[in-house]
Amino acid sequence: MDLRELPLRERKKARTRQALTEAALRLFTEKGFDHTTLDELVDAVEVSKRTFFRNFPSKEDVALAADTELWSTFLDEVDAMEVAGLVLDAFRTALRVSLERMDEGWGARFLATRALCAVTPAVQAHSLRYCDQTTQAAFARMGARAGFDAEDVRLKLVIEVAIAAWRHAALSWTGDGGPGGLAGLQERLDTAFAAIPDSVALTGANADR
Amino acid sequence: MDLRELPLRERKKARTRQALTEAALRLFTEKGFDHTTLDELVDAVEVSKRTFFRNFPSKEDVALAADTELWSTFLDEVDAMEVAGLVLDAFRTALRVSLERMDEGWGARFLATRALCAVTPAVQAHSLRYCDQTTQAAFARMGARAGFDAEDVRLKLVIEVAIAAWRHAALSWTGDGGPGGLAGLQERLDTAFAAIPDSVALTGANADR
């Protein structure tokens, strides 16, 4: 990301890519996703529409760059993590470390991205698909590990639960305007994970306190 | 659904809607979702493209008719269900009863729909969005109930877990070609729900048996 000693060609490509994500987030936020055409976007960055589609598979994807950065890092952490105790805790840690590894300004971009998701069905759908793909990928990587079973329903479910906790944390944090920055998001994440044991044990009798 | 004593106009509308879903499922399965144009579909049913979009908001939605039927029924069951013991069990029952309420032939249509989801990203994304919407709706309805808190993280998570179990059951059942019909699907659902306590308690040490 911050490597300045890449081949010149790739540096240029990375710069246009970043310019596109920044302009897209700004335009989508100002005018709305549906009311911003790709022509407006590529005009603002001064590239051709063809170049846009060499960098992003769809209009939705450029709005979700912050998400893909996180998920990509998360999968690296899943590969690297050691599972000593509860698998659920290992995933909580992987999420926490992934958040810590995000670069300066990611929090603000992520917040803007989530705001777009909340009001634009198409972006929301793409975002959910990324979540699901990440879940599948994490499951596949864990299943290939020594000591784990690639068919284990329990493994699949625990990953789904971890991602659900993450999604709830992100949604709640975003809904309140992202208080406390990434540290605030970490807090929500801890709260959500802490609530998991109580949630599966929740009964009609103890629901109201 | 089976009410033959509707106004003639609405009966006609329902018939074209059904003709569209059937033809769509057939064409999409035969030629693939991406390689079937809407013009081909509406020609086969002999309606105008305009009429198609008065019945379905998008091309993806006509492929997901089986899903929407289930989710709509499920939300009715959520409203009607009584929560005596575990909330998780209540949702498992609601899912089971919803499946039982599906009409003849739904199982086959659902199987075809899931096969489409597996190979077509756009359909998959829409399907995930329906899941999520249903989760949100179920949460909102439960939160409005006496004895429940509309802000309770535990309630939100337990619904996410239930839907995750459902999704895994459906995916596993579909992946094996839908053995045993809807009864087979019910079995997978029971298995998935039964694995939930073990999954959150899963550790690196007991993962391999």
Added chain:
DNA sequence: CAGAAAATGCCACTGAGTGGCGTTAGCTGT
């Protein structure tokens, strides 16, 4: 500095989805 390789720009095209409007078909009163 020459030639390969990659990235870009331009152009024409397909296909999803929308708005407008005239026409048809089913529903209402008398």
Added chain:
DNA sequence: ACAGCTAACGCCACTCAGTGGCATTTTCTG
């Protein structure tokens, strides 16, 4: 049975996302 009403439909023109092809420019390599 007939006239008026309204919902649904068909047709047409249009916008915009996304793709394939090809010529051109730009960077890397020897």
